[in-house]
Amino acid sequence: DAKTTQPNSMESNEEEPVHLPCNHSTISGTDYIHWYRQLPSQGPEYVIHGLTSNVNNRMASLAIAEDRKSSTLILHRATLRDAAVYYCILRVDSGGGADGLTFGKGTHLIIQP
Amino acid sequence: GAGVSQSPRYKVAKRGQDVALRCDPISGHVSLFWYQQALGQGPEFLTYFQNEAQLDKSGLPSDRFFAERPEGSVSTLKIQRTQQEDSAVYLCASSLGLAAAYEQYFGPGTRLTVT
Numbered sequence: 001d002a003k004t005t006q007p008n009s010m011e012s013n014e015e016e017p018v019h020l021p022c023n024h025s026t027i028s029g030t031d032y033i034h035w036y037r038q039l040p041s042q043g044p045e046y047v048i049h050g051l052t053s054n055v056n057n058r059m060a061s062l063a064i065a066e067d068r069k070s071s072t073l074i075l076h077r078a079t080l081r082d083a084a085v086y087y088c089i090l091r092v093d094s095g096g097g098a099d100g101l102t103f104g105k106g107t108h109l110i111i112q113p
Numbered sequence: 114g115a116g117v118s119q120s121p122r123y124k125v126a127k128r129g130q131d132v133a134l135r136c137d138p139i140s141g142h143v144s145l146f147w148y149q150q151a152l153g154q155g156p157e158f159l160t161y162f163q164n165e166a167q168l169d170k171s172g173l174p175s176d177r178f179f180a181e182r183p184e185g186s187v188s189t190l191k192i193q194r195t196q197q198e199d200s201a202v203y204l205c206a207s208s209l210g211l212a213a214a215y216e217q218y219f220g221p222g223t224r225l226t227v228t
Contacts, residue, residue, distance in 0.1 A: 032213040043117075043204050043219035044156060051214070087155065097211025099169055100146050100158030 004088045009108040012078050020073040020107055022088030027068050032091040034101070035062065035073050037084040044087070044103075047073065083111045115139065117220035119205050125226045126195045134190045134223045138207030145188050146217060147180055148204040156204055162188060163211055174199075195227045 005023040012018045024033065034049040048055055048062045050071070055062040061074040075082055087106040091098045118137045126132050138145050143164050148156035159178070160170040164185035173180070177196075182188040192199055202224050206217040 030213070034216065043206075043222050044217075046216040046218065049214070049216060085155075091213035093213035097144075097163070097168075098213040098215075100148065100161050100172065101156070101206075101217060102158065103155030106155060 004090060004104055006086075006088050006104065006107045008105065009110065011110045011112060013112050014080060015077055018075040018078045018082070018109065020075075020086050020088075020109065021070065022072070023070045024088070024090055025069045027090060028092065030093055032093070033062065033064060033068075033071050034089045034091050035060070036087045036089065036101070036103075037082075038087070038106075039081075039084045047086070049091075078109075078111050080111050080113060083109055085109070117205055117207050117218050119203075119220040119223050121223060122221065123224050123226075125228060128197060128227055129194055131191065131193045132195055132225065134192075134203050134225070136188045136190070136205030136207075136220060138186065138188070138205070139218055142207035142209055142218075143185070144208040144211050144215070144217075145182060146206040146208070147188070147190050148206065149174070150202040150204055150222070152201070159190070161211075168211075192225075195225075197227050200225055200227045 035047040036044045038044045050062045063072045085106040120135045146161040147159040150156040159172040160180050162182040177193045179191045202222040204222045206219045208215045208217045
């Protein structure tokens with residue numbers, strides 16, 4: 001399975017943008033890039049996903065490198081509520097559908113007030 | 114609308130007891146997934162269903178773990194003869210389908226403690 005690499009932790013200040021990187025150098029052409037986050041004592045929460053083009057939604061933006069070997073999750077204005085573990089996950093579609101999500105260790109995002 | 118719900122939220126079982134964990138997916142979601150999350154770790158995939166069909170159970174840790182979704186909606190994860198290493202948060206997620214483009218929506222989890 002294609003794997004992802006993320007920094008263990010990152011720190012940012014409240015009300016500033018946050019750029020969370022993810023490397024996925026073995027990504028295949030049909031693999032989707034998904035981001036989830038998990039706040040303390042909660043289940044994971046879907047954030048955003050994309051295939052080739054950059055994506056925006058109300059929570060975040062996803063910037064995908066032209067060669068698709070890396071991506072960056074962008075939180076435009078971090079709040080204390082964004083403190084969480086962020087997971088970058090590749091979803092591989094074998095034709096019959098994709099299996100469950102493979103969570104790595106993720107990036108622990110710390111927001112300083 | 115209503116999200117994924119799980120019950121009970123907390124369960125304490127004595128070693129050797131059987132437990133049943135329930136998941137109510139989002140209405141209309143045909144795919145349902147179970148994950149196990151040990152303390153301080155990321156969730157690990159256990160099994161998943163497309164409607165009532167269990168398509169992959171390779172992630173179930175042992176034959177003491179059993180999942181079912183008889184009518185393609187509510188699902189139950191059963192653990193027989195619980196052991197201390199089964200202590201974890203069990204997460205359920207549902208999705209519109211299995212395609213890689215679909216996102217999964219998670220419930221709050223059931224925290225199982227085996228004493």
